Amino acid sequence: MKIGALDIDRPVMLAPMEDVTDRAFRQLCKRHGADVVYTEFISAEALRRGVEKSLRKLKTDAIERPFAIQIFGNSVESMVEAAVIAEEYRPDYLDINFGCPTKKVAGKGAGAALLREPEKMAQISEAVVKAVSIPVTAKTRIGWDLESINILDILPRLEDAGIQALALHGRTRSQMYKGRADWSWIRAAKEQARIPIIANGDIWSAEDAVAMFAETGADGVMIGRGSIGNPFIFEQAKQLIQTGKPMPMPDFRQRIEAAIEHLKLSVQFKGEKYGVLEMRRHYSTYLKGLPMVSRARNKLVREDGWEQLIDILLAYRQECEGYALEGKIHDGAEYLNDHSDKLILNY
Ligand SMILES: Cc1cc2nc3c(=O)[nH]c(=O)nc-3n(C[C@H](O)[C@H](O)[C@H](O)COP(=O)(O)O)c2cc1C
Incomplete structure (x- = not known):
């Protein structure tokens, strides 16, 4: 093109x-x-x-x-x-x-x-x-x-x-x-x-x-x-x-890593206060479908410090390692197809 x-x-x-x-x-x-x-x-x-x-x-x-x-x-x-x-x-x-x-x-x-x-x-x-x-x-x-x-x-x-x-x-x-x-x-x-x-x-x-x-x-x-x-x-x-060959779906580690990357970029360009605030609406999509996610999400949307946020995300990733061992995580495409995001309704 x-x-x-x-x-x-x-x-x-x-x-x-x-x-x-x-x-x-x-x-x-x-x-x-x-x-x-x-x-x-x-x-x-x-x-x-x-x-x-x-x-x-x-x-x-x-x-x-x-x-x-x-x-x-x-x-x-x-x-x-x-x-x-x-x-x-x-x-x-x-x-x-x-x-x-x-x-x-x-x-x-x-x-x-x-x-x-x-x-x-x-x-x-x-x-x-x-x-x-x-x-x-x-x-x-x-x-x-x-x-x-x-x-x-x-x-x-x-x-x-x-x-x-x-x-x-x-x-x-x-x-x-x-x-x-x-x-x-x-x-x-x-x-x-x-x-x-x-x-x-x-x-x-x-x-x-x-x-x-x-x-x-x-x-x-x-x-x-x-x-x-x-x-x-x-x-x-x-x-x-x-x-013609599909890539594997991202696993929970990659999805949490992407959320961390996004947060760091957000803070880099908007500063801690606004970078952190604007990231709040994104966590639910990165973590969608993962086990016991609401507790982690609640912490993420209340925390104001970006380094603490990374700690919360890393701790949740560690928690997910445990769920994975117990066979409670199914990385697949299901989580991608929720069309009802609040973000969409705003525009
Ligand atoms: C939250 C949100 C914001 C959008 N803002 C713009 C915009 O600024 N300019 C624009 O041309 N389209 C905007 N759109 C429309 C998208 O660019 C796109 O045309 C639409 O979402 C359909 O594509 P999709 O099904 O891949 O989402 C927006 C859509 C959403 C959901």
Whole structure:
């Protein structure tokens, strides 16, 4: 798949996720094989007003390359200004969010709301493409609702505007995260596309990633929720795609190790107070399905010191060694498929 100077064969990419794909999580996913990572979406309006919290989201490290910065907004002017600001942070490419379904974004005419204004979507795309010298891509859904699926009309407009690749989530705005993503629309888009199509929606395992490539013919795949608490999914998917041989599922030691790695990165980039606080929502996914986990989790969400947190995780790992000897741990894929995470409901 080619985007500007980037050329990666069947990339497995980390989807942009607000409050999830910060520097720490992106770097963790990189270590585990993600080919391309995206920042959380960043408000164009906030960037143009110089809001510190949003400017901080533009920070990345060389180790994350190749990476994309994603911006969202509802006006040509703010998107152009934000694109110019984002370009200074030297992403490999810039991505425009045309897919966010939430009230705070779509309710203000940005994100997925632009699916109802194809003309404006094209204007924003064209203006952003003209304003920067790096490649510009877009990410969207298949339409506003099931009665108005218009991705096949949107696609050529984006192509004509100079968009260089499209990440497509196979749901409508109205579906939010309900039901299953309809991969057949991704296939239909791919069949007609002149630009690379990145397929997204409901990849929960390496096998799903392989199936997504096979069923859609897409140039790349993008994984969101399936990577939360499970950064292993990238290396697993890549190995299966490239060799046809599955990697073993991570055992409890590797999962606890990943939680420790994530915590350390989080503290490194956000400092102890915020790094520790923001990690709290992640422990349950790393530890999902392990025996007697609630006691450990309760300790983890109450502790403020990062070194003490590592001690708690190491002690729990030791405890798990005992459970493993007693045959109480079954490392398998079951723990990965809980779609009801609180994190998902927030977006
Ligand atoms: C917590 C959360 C935050 C998200 N934030 C963004 C975002 O900032 N930008 C974006 O384009 N999509 C965002 N998404 C949508 C994902 O990128 C992705 O399209 C969607 O989750 C479907 O893929 P999946 O089934 O692999 O999770 C978010 C999704 C979740 C669950």
